[in-house]
Amino acid sequence: MNYDDFDAEYRRVLGIADELPTDALAREIERLRVLAGGLADVADRRRAGNGIAMLDDILGYDEQPAASPAMAEAERAHALASADGGTDEERIARAEAGMAEISRIAQTADPSERTAILALNESLYMLILALRPDA
Secondary structure, eight states, X not given: OOHHHHHHHHHXXXXXXXXXXXXXXXXXXXXXXXXXXXXXXXXXXXXXXXHHHHHXXXXXXXXXXXXXXXXXXXXXXXXXXXXXOSOHHHHHHHHHHHHHHHHHHHHHXXXXXXXXXXXXXXXXXXXXXXXXXXX
């Protein structure tokens, strides 16, 4: 295979990478690796490898780890606490209760996650300030 043939295949995969399911993109990347391995010229193999690395980066976006149970629970609490419905007083009470719940979740979470979980309280605090007429 020559580099132009490889490049045509690479560009085809790159063009559809965002639309492919993760497993299908992984198969296409592996197929491109095999094709790149068949390139005779070292410089062409290096160029092909660079392109494949970019596709690997795209694939990596889809492989972000799922939120931990504590973070997922905190995000649910945040979503409920920041809901739009109700009077200003009801929304303030809901936001304050949400902040308390998020703080409780953070206390029992893995230490490496506590700061990220507690950061969810910032937007609730800002909501409270915005809804309080005397603030």
